[in-house]
Amino acid sequence: xxxxxxxxxxxxxxxxxxxxxxxxxxxxxxxxxxxxxxxxxxxxxxxxxxxxxxxxxxxxxxxxxxxxxxxxxxxxxxxxxxxxxxxxxxxxxxxxxxxxxxxxxxxxxxxxxxxxxxxxxxxxxx
Amino acid sequence: xxxxxxxxxxxxxxxxxxxxxxxxxxxxxxxxxxxxxxxxxxxxxxxxxxxxxxxxxxxxxxxxxxxxxxxxxxxxxxxxxxxxxxxxxxxxxxxxxxxxxxxxxxxxxxxxxxxxxxxxxxxxxxxxxxxxxxxxxxxxxxxxxxxxxxxxxxxxxxxxxxxxxxxxxxxxxxxxxxxxxxxxxxxxxxxxxxxxxxxxxxxxxxxxxxxxxxxxxxxxxxxxxxxxxxxxxxxxxxxxxxxxxxxxxxxxxxxxxxxxxxxxxxxxxxxxxxxxxxxxxxxxxxxxxxxxxxxxxxxxxxxxxxxxxxxxxxxxxxxxxxxxxxxxxxxxxxxxxxxxxxxxxxxxxxxxxxxxxxxxxxxxxxxxxxxxxxxxxxxxxxxxxxxxxxxxxxxxxxxxxxxxxxxxxxxxxxxxxxxxxxxxxxxxxxxxxxxxxxxxxxxxxxxxxxxxxxxxxxxxxxxxxxxxxxxxxxxxxxxxxxxxxxxxxxxxxxxxxxxxxxxxxxxxxxxxxxxxxxxxxxxxxxxxxxxxxxxxxxxxxxxxxxxxxxxxxxxxxxxxxxxxxxxxxxxxxxxxxxxxxxxxxxxxxxxxxxxxxxxxxxxxxxxxxxxxxxxxxxxx
Numbered sequence: 001x002x003x004x005x006x007x008x009x010x011x012x013x014x015x016x017x018x019x020x021x022x023x024x025x026x027x028x029x030x031x032x033x034x035x036x037x038x039x040x041x042x043x044x045x046x047x048x049x050x051x052x053x054x055x056x057x058x059x060x061x062x063x064x065x066x067x068x069x070x071x072x073x074x075x076x077x078x079x080x081x082x083x084x085x086x087x088x089x090x091x092x093x094x095x096x097x098x099x100x101x102x103x104x105x106x107x108x109x110x111x112x113x114x115x116x117x118x119x120x121x122x123x124x125x126x
Numbered sequence: 127x128x129x130x131x132x133x134x135x136x137x138x139x140x141x142x143x144x145x146x147x148x149x150x151x152x153x154x155x156x157x158x159x160x161x162x163x164x165x166x167x168x169x170x171x172x173x174x175x176x177x178x179x180x181x182x183x184x185x186x187x188x189x190x191x192x193x194x195x196x197x198x199x200x201x202x203x204x205x206x207x208x209x210x211x212x213x214x215x216x217x218x219x220x221x222x223x224x225x226x227x228x229x230x231x232x233x234x235x236x237x238x239x240x241x242x243x244x245x246x247x248x249x250x251x252x253x254x255x256x257x258x259x260x261x262x263x264x265x266x267x268x269x270x271x272x273x274x275x276x277x278x279x280x281x282x283x284x285x286x287x288x289x290x291x292x293x294x295x296x297x298x299x300x301x302x303x304x305x306x307x308x309x310x311x312x313x314x315x316x317x318x319x320x321x322x323x324x325x326x327x328x329x330x331x332x333x334x335x336x337x338x339x340x341x342x343x344x345x346x347x348x349x350x351x352x353x354x355x356x357x358x359x360x361x362x363x364x365x366x367x368x369x370x371x372x373x374x375x376x377x378x379x380x381x382x383x384x385x386x387x388x389x390x391x392x393x394x395x396x397x398x399x400x401x402x403x404x405x406x407x408x409x410x411x412x413x414x415x416x417x418x419x420x421x422x423x424x425x426x427x428x429x430x431x432x433x434x435x436x437x438x439x440x441x442x443x444x445x446x447x448x449x450x451x452x453x454x455x456x457x458x459x460x461x462x463x464x465x466x467x468x469x470x471x472x473x474x475x476x477x478x479x480x481x482x483x484x485x486x487x488x489x490x491x492x493x494x495x496x497x498x499x500x501x502x503x504x505x506x507x508x509x510x511x512x513x514x515x516x517x518x519x520x521x522x523x524x525x526x527x528x529x530x531x532x533x534x535x536x537x538x539x540x541x542x543x544x545x546x547x548x549x550x551x552x553x554x555x556x557x558x559x560x561x562x563x564x565x566x567x568x569x570x571x572x573x574x575x576x577x578x579x580x581x582x583x584x585x586x587x588x589x590x591x592x593x594x595x596x597x598x599x600x601x602x603x604x605x606x607x608x609x610x611x612x613x614x615x616x617x618x619x620x621x622x623x624x625x626x627x628x629x630x631x632x633x634x635x636x637x638x639x640x641x642x643x644x645x646x647x648x649x650x651x652x653x654x655x656x657x658x659x660x661x662x663x664x665x666x667x668x669x670x671x672x673x674x675x676x677x678x679x680x681x682x683x684x685x686x687x688x689x690x691x692x693x694x695x696x697x698x699x700x701x702x703x704x705x706x707x708x709x710x711x712x713x714x715x716x717x718x719x720x721x722x723x724x725x726x727x728x729x730x731x732x733x734x735x736x737x738x739x740x741x742x743x744x745x746x
Contacts (some may be wrong), residue, residue, distance in 0.1 A: 014532050023543050024538065027542035027543070108535075109531050109538070110535065112542070
């Protein structure tokens with residue numbers, strides 16, 4: 001929580017995706033922290049202490065997303081982590097991701113209505 | 127191997143000499159019985175006063191020496207020792223000795239038994255050569271001549287009682303004239319018998335050599351067929367070329383064979399496959415076409431032979447060939463579509479004049495080699511093309527979808543950045559929809575590319591169609607409900623198991639069900655039926671929608687074709703869906719049928735085999 005707002009961390013190497021998600025989420029009363037690499041993500045994670053995370057596992061730098069998730073877990077993370085994924089992404093990587101203890105998968109392109117509905121239901125429990 | 131000229135062919139009739147010897151000995155048992163019975167019959171029937179005792183004794187003698195012949199023959203047979211013509215001469219000699227005595231005791235030169243000499247002349251014609259037959263005839267004449275002379279001159283007088291016939295003329299005249307008649311008779315018999323057996327032998331030689339020719343052709347054809355099969359079943363060029371080299375060596379009875387291929391520049395030859403050559407000879411390194419006169423001549427003329435490689439200046443590696451033990455070489459060029467590809471050679475350890483048959487066989491093998499090389503080349507090209515396609519698909523997926531996803535994300539965010547006018551909202555909706563269409567198009571293009579690829583071995587498994595379709599049926603139900611279209615799914619009881627890729631089955635059914643709901647107006651109905659039928663899975667997707675005009679039915683399975691009615695319906699589509707479905711059904715060796723008419727709804731019937739035939743062309 002930051003100023004009474006839930007903090008959401010988005011990790012994706014596409015700046016346009018980051019910016020669109022920031023606009024949608026901030027307009028709906030969430031605080032947003034963004035990062036474009038695993039290292040930056042870890043730094044931001046430590047400072048922002050997010051309540052929920054969106055991570056793109058299929059970034060250009062292979063394994064960056066997976067490495068980030070592993071690091072975060074090592075830090076004793078309890079916040080839900082959702083994977084941002086595109087249709088046709090490697091399914092074996094996805095099964096790996098479930099072993100990583102991820103909360104769920106969000107299919108790109110992300111529909112804002114679905115996203116907001118999910119956040120409402122998920123963050124009430126936090 | 128072709129029969130070499132000059133080598134005498136042993137025809138079966140000569141190989142049968144052994145069998146005929148047995149026959150000759152068996153005949154003699156009959157002859158001996160004939161002597162006993164004949165003498166008895168003559169004395170009893172004709173009343174002739176034959177001197178039975180000496181004749182019987184002679185009969186016993188024949189039985190005795192024939193037993194010896196028989197034992198000798200059996201021993202030789204068991205020892206696998208072939209008996210030659212001398213054995214035949216020996217038998218005939220002893221036979222005639224006995225015969226002379228029988229003739230003497232049965233009436234001398236007048237005795238009908240004299241004619242028995244002719245039997246041996248005939249046997250000679252069968253068992254021995256033409257010359258031997260005439261020699262035997264001459265010998266028979268001499269024997270009977272001597273007998274007649276002895277008789278006429280009273281040197282070996284006949285007993286009165288042993289005369290079978292009346293004897294009107296005495297002295298030398300009668301025996302002499304009888305002997306002349308016998309001699310003419312023996313001559314004629316020899317002529318007739320040898321004429322017949324000679325013709326028979328000639329025919330047998332022809333028959334036997336055509337039999338050998340047939341056998342050779344059969345072995346060649348079988349080998350060529352086997353190579354053809356290997357060419358079709360393997361794409362490993364070196365394997366096929368080595369097999370061709372091996373067969374060339376074996377079929378032609380040579381010591382070795384090699385196949386060398388031209389490099390892409392066409393100026394060097396390197397070994398593509400070989401048989402029977404030492405590693406040091408093979409790995410001489412690539413041969414420069416400029417310095418190899420023999421290879422250049424082969425490529426120019428198609429076929430060239432070298433009788434002695436050590437002295438022939440055209441042969442480049444004479445010393446190496448001498449060490450290798452090569453004496454003669456036959457070379458044929460390998461070419462396809464008038465383009466030289468390489469050279470095939472067979473090596474002989476002996477001086478060898480290659481026959482036309484051998485040249486023709488090597489040319490055939492060269493043609494098969496050309497086929498194998500072409501196959502391998504085409505395969506390599508196809509593989510490269512396929513890899514390129516995969517690369518394009520991957521690039522399309524990542525490089526095209528990523529920016530589109532970003533655009534869609536940004537468009538999605540616009541309404542949250544501030545209040546929009548109605549016109550702005552409308553424009554935004556249009557942009558969003560076009561982005562969605564492009565997403566669909568990329569998805570369909572990738573699906574289409576995937577559907578065109580043959581199934582790879584090991585990628586299919588038994589899937590439960592009911593489970594695979596569960597989610598699609600749910601989505602269809604939602605879509606149908608929101609559009610107030612009735613949807614019914616009738617799936618046969620029990621599990622429907624089919625050998626397939628689950629994703630392909632999903633694509634087929636989601637495409638057809640999506641279409642059905644899309645093009646069925648409010649209040650209509652959509653129905654899905656799946657059942658087992660004769661070892662196949664039969665699925666039917668029917669709707670009461672806009673239908674497809676007969677004229678359009680052929681074209682809707684082509685890519686990017688949409689009927690006017692579909693466009694008019696206001697529904698969006700890439701025009702690729704049915705094309706994907708058709709290719710996927712084909713991929714599994716299934717059948718896709720369409721029953722429809724404009725305004726009367728559509729019914730798609732899919733028949734899929736429960737098992738993918740791994741030998742069909744659908745699987746590589």
